[in-house]
Amino acid sequence: MTCDHPPELSIIVPVLNEAAHLPSLFATLAAQQGLCFELVLCDGGSEDGTPQRAARLARQAPFPAEVVSASRGRGRQMNAGAAVAQADTLLFLHADSTFVAADALARGLSALRARQAAVGCHEAAGRFALRFCRSNGAPSPAYFFYEAKARLARPECIRGDQGFMLPRPFFRSLGGFDERMPFLEDLHFVAAAAQRCDWLLLPAEVGTSARRFEAEGLWERQVLNAIIVNCLVAGWTEFFTALPGLYRLDADTGRLSLHPLLAGIRALLARRPGGWRRAFWRTTGRHVAANAWQPFFWLDTRRAFFRGQGPGEVEPRWLGLYERRLKRFFGTLPAAMAAAGLVRLWFRLMLAGRPRNAPTGTRQTG
Structure with a gap:
């Protein structure tokens, strides 16, 4: 949605050779209503034209969007995105994420703010309920299990493909994402946040591509x-x-x-x-x-x-x-x-x- 006000939410997405998924990402975000947000894409050295395609899509998007360069590694990339983000609330998302509900982000932000008000401080973090987007739509008890498990109030079940929404001050106090390894930054981050707050299940679903599971x-x-x-x-x-x-x-x-x-x-x-x-x-x-x-x-x-x-x-x-x-x-x-x-x-x-x-x-x- 087009908004003339400062962003309430900064959506930070690490990308590496994700040119094929960018149109879907921009489309799902363009459909969101009820809040002002910006998109920060953090490129880790793509070789498939991701930055160029992102720049073209950003010029046409009904929301502010920019591309920043960072050293490869999702932790480094997301920290770089957070450093330039403008909003007081951050959402770390994957490039293949999609939302069905047009008010998913608005409901998520409202729920997080309610949690902040309840605890009386900025130490609050939330993630969306997970839904796998599969090429084969036949019901699957295996995928159902992993979707249900991601909804449990157990930190060990929370992963980055659910999206992490939290206030900027809390993110800073946690020291950002661990940059020592090229992956697993989500596990470290979830565990660190869980020591100081209970992870909130936001009242909306985020879709994530099952392409790797289907292929491998x-x-x-x-x-x-x-x-x-x-x-x-x-x-x-x-x-x-x-x-x-x-x-x-x-x-x-x-x-x-x-x-x-x-x-x-x-x-x-x-x-x-x-x-x-x-x-x-x-x-x-x-x-x-x-x-x-x-x-x-x-x-x-x-x-x-x-x-x-x-x-x-x-x-x-x-x-x-x-x-x-x-x-x-x-x-x-x-x-x-x-x-x-x-x-x-x-x-x-x-x-x-x-x-x-x-x-x-x-x-x-x-």
């Missing part, structure tokens, strides 16, 4: 994501340095090939001292045991899915059972040891078996 395989991609988070928890920085060289797509299907990844992890672990490896598996066991609630929530989401309910209507019966009767056990050392043993068994079976995609060849992707 939902199961394969989620296994990779779980490994990444586990290695982050374990503080294994060597893994993240080696990850680009272990990331393979099947040459025939385009799906993520887990076998080269797991073989690479095995080789990296073999180079570490025995004491370090034992500590790594202990940490892995504790992390996996701490996530034992997820199968119980999966049962809840399946029940809601087959009843035709929405991802925001899941009744946490099985999850409630876990919280009341089982959570304490899964926090014990025996549970952690059992979880570590099961993960190691799965790891060995995956390496011993034929690669899931039965590839005739693999290709590396960066």
Whole structure:
């Protein structure tokens, strides 16, 4: 919407070779009503004409928009965007984000302001309910599970593709995004904010593209994501340095090939001292045991899915059972040891078996 007043909201979007998604982003934002906002695109060195296309779209947009250059890395890019943003409230968004409701941003901003008023300070942060935009619109219990999980009041379930809305003073007091790694900045940021406030679920949905899950395989991609988070928890920085060289797509299907990844992890672990490896598996066991609630929530989401309910209507019966009767056990050392043993068994079976995609060849992707 066209607005003659200073922006109430600065939307900051890191981009890297996102020229194909920019028209959709500008279109979804142009449809928003009920507030004044600006768009700040932070380019990390695109080679597909992203800055030029963004500049053309900005000239035609019914809202202020600018493109800034930054060093590559989403954390660096978003910090650079925040540095030039004009509004008192910031929204960090992904380039493939879309909104169905024309008042999504207005409702989100109103809810955040209400939370600020309730707590009496600027320490408030919110994220939107997640909806996957899939090329195949057939109902999927797996995607339903992840959409429902993103609505839970658990910091470990919050990701950057939900959008982060928060007051500028709170963002500054948190020190911005971690710039030490090219990704995972959202996990660090969510955890830091969660130490000072409860993350608010804003009363609107944001759509995010499922293209990577569809191309690489939902199961394969989620296994990779779980490994990444586990290695982050374990503080294994060597893994993240080696990850680009272990990331393979099947040459025939385009799906993520887990076998080269797991073989690479095995080789990296073999180079570490025995004491370090034992500590790594202990940490892995504790992390996996701490996530034992997820199968119980999966049962809840399946029940809601087959009843035709929405991802925001899941009744946490099985999850409630876990919280009341089982959570304490899964926090014990025996549970952690059992979880570590099961993960190691799965790891060995995956390496011993034929690669899931039965590839005739693999290709590396960066």
